[in-house]
Amino acid sequence: MIEAPVIREFYNTFGKSPSFFIQVPGRVNLIGEHTDYNGFPVLPISIPYYITAAGSPRRDHTMNIRNTDSRYDESSFILSSSIPPARNGHWSNYVRAASQALADFSGGSLTGADVLFSGSIPGSAGLSSSSALVIASALSILAANNLNVDILELAELMAEGEHYVGTQGGGMDQAICLLGCKDHAVKIDFFPLRYAHVPFPADHSIVVAHSLIRAAKTENALLLYNRRPAECRLATALLNTILALEIPLQRLGDLPGKCADITESFVKSIFDRDSYSLEDIAKIIEEQPESITQRYLMTRNGIPMPVPPDGFLIQQRALHVFSEAERVEKTCKALMENDTETFGSLMNDSHTSCDTLYGISTPELNTLVSVMRSFGASGARLTGAGFGGCAVALVRDDSIEQVIGGIRKEYYDGYIRKTHPELRNADNFREIIFAVKPSSGASTVVL
Numbered sequence: 001m002i003e004a005p006v007i008r009e010f011y012n013t014f015g016k017s018p019s020f021f022i023q024v025p026g027r028v029n030l031i032g033e034h035t036d037y038n039g040f041p042v043l044p045i046s047i048p049y050y051i052t053a054a055g056s057p058r059r060d061h062t063m064n065i066r067n068t069d070s071r072y073d074e075s076s077f078i079l080s081s082s083i084p085p086a087r088n089g090h091w092s093n094y095v096r097a098a099s100q101a102l103a104d105f106s107g108g109s110l111t112g113a114d115v116l117f118s119g120s121i122p123g124s125a126g127l128s129s130s131s132a133l134v135i136a137s138a139l140s141i142l143a144a145n146n147l148n149v150d151i152l153e154l155a156e157l158m159a160e161g162e163h164y165v166g167t168q169g170g171g172m173d174q175a176i177c178l179l180g181c182k183d184h185a186v187k188i189d190f191f192p193l194r195y196a197h198v199p200f201p202a203d204h205s206i207v208v209a210h211s212l213i214r215a216a217k218t219e220n221a222l223l224l225y226n227r228r229p230a231e232c233r234l235a236t237a238l239l240n241t242i243l244a245l246e247i248p249l250q251r252l253g254d255l256p257g258k259c260a261d262i263t264e265s266f267v268k269s270i271f272d273r274d275s276y277s278l279e280d281i282a283k284i285i286e287e288q289p290e291s292i293t294q295r296y297l298m299t300r301n302g303i304p305m306p307v308p309p310d311g312f313l314i315q316q317r318a319l320h321v322f323s324e325a326e327r328v329e330k331t332c333k334a335l336m337e338n339d340t341e342t343f344g345s346l347m348n349d350s351h352t353s354c355d356t357l358y359g360i361s362t363p364e365l366n367t368l369v370s371v372m373r374s375f376g377a378s379g380a381r382l383t384g385a386g387f388g389g390c391a392v393a394l395v396r397d398d399s400i401e402q403v404i405g406g407i408r409k410e411y412y413d414g415y416i417r418k419t420h421p422e423l424r425n426a427d428n429f430r431e432i433i434f435a436v437k438p439s440s441g442a443s444t445v446v447l
């Protein structure tokens with residue numbers, strides 16, 4: 001019998017017992033950042049922090065949702081072919097995203113549910129609390145309707161479905177929520193989705209620490225995030241023209257051959273400028289700037305993305321994506337051989353590439369990863385979308401205390417106190433620094 005407080009709370013809220021209980025983990029990505037939407041692999045793990053949902057079916061088509069955290073107000077909507085979004089940034093939009101995707105997928109009328117959500121994954125931290133909420137919502141609707149969808153199909157459906165909130169993300173987060181495996185990292189490939197378990201070193205853990213800079217993917221980080229997939233779409237369009245490919249690539253990952261063969265000089269010979277204007281791209285691919293905007297730069301609300309003031313940094317983005325994809329392959333090999341030293345140094349290289357080529361790090365994350373390394377981590381890097389959120393470090397189990405102690409002293413009490421005194425007490429410390437080992441993926445229990 002499950003003793004989760006959310007079950008008792010469900011009874012107090014809805015006056016009946018729940019008929020299902022769902023638990024969906026957050027994740028940290030070990031390596032392979034911003035590779036997923038390019039069709040290259042990622043290597044995340046599930047972590048034992050969760051979004052949980054207790055629910056029961058209704059007799060109508062209404063989703064009636066509550067949250068145990070009073071900061072998130074209640075919401076309800078009808079499961080239909082056109083579910084209107086709540087205001088921007090409202091938590092229910094993730095539930096609506098899953099609902100819309102399942103309504104479209106099922107093509108029929110879905111039974112609604114009363115659902116109470118709860119969560120222990122820190123938000124705006126790059127630990128995938130949003131995709132865990134999307135998956136918990138999808139599993140709730142499936143449970144209420146007594147439906148089964150193949151796990152890979154569901155992950156792909158929800159990756160696309162989450163675009164409802166305005167982000168143009170890839171499929172890593174939804175997939176790892178469902179595919180997480182105790183004591184293993186999961187190498188996930190895309191288009192089509194497939195996966196393999198990779199053993200995680202038994203005597204190591206991942207120390208996760210929040211930089212205390214919020215990275216909210218539907219708020220401050222939305223434009224910053226969406227710019228990167230757009231630059232990669234433009235890179236693909238340029239490659240198609242410059243290489244005169246008979247079958248055009250749909251994404252960078254379609255380039256034939258192994259990443260190891262795609263050298264820095266090859267990338268620099270194809271993308272030979274430091275920065276591209278829309279007009280530069282138009283000239284090369286012989287297409288009008290307006291048509292390029294329509295094809296590559298549109299957002300969900302029909303407004304084009306602004307051209308970045310520093311131009312499109314296509315060469316740098318491509319260099320990151322191809323080298324990061326190669327690092328994922330090398331990391332899998334290192335893990336198969338239990339070679340933690342190589343794994344650690346690949347994490348460090350990945351962080352440098354995320355910072356200098358992909359532009360997704362921050363001064364705070366750079367400081368945090370240096371502190372992690374200086375206190376004995378074998379490797380450290382940012383995790384997830386970037387622009388704030390958490391850094392992760394590979395740490396021997398017998399050094400965890402030393403690394404956590406060092407982060408508290410040098411980063412939170414030293415650096416943050418000095419540079420951001422207003423942030424020092426903004427969060428609960430126990431929630432933002434912890435050590436984990438890979439845990440299992442999502443589960444549904446019918447009560």
Ligand code: GLA
Nearest residue numbers: 033034169170171172384385
């Ligand atoms: C976010 C997105 C993912 C992925 C990462 C960066 O978490 O949701 O699809 O692109 O950023 O690796």
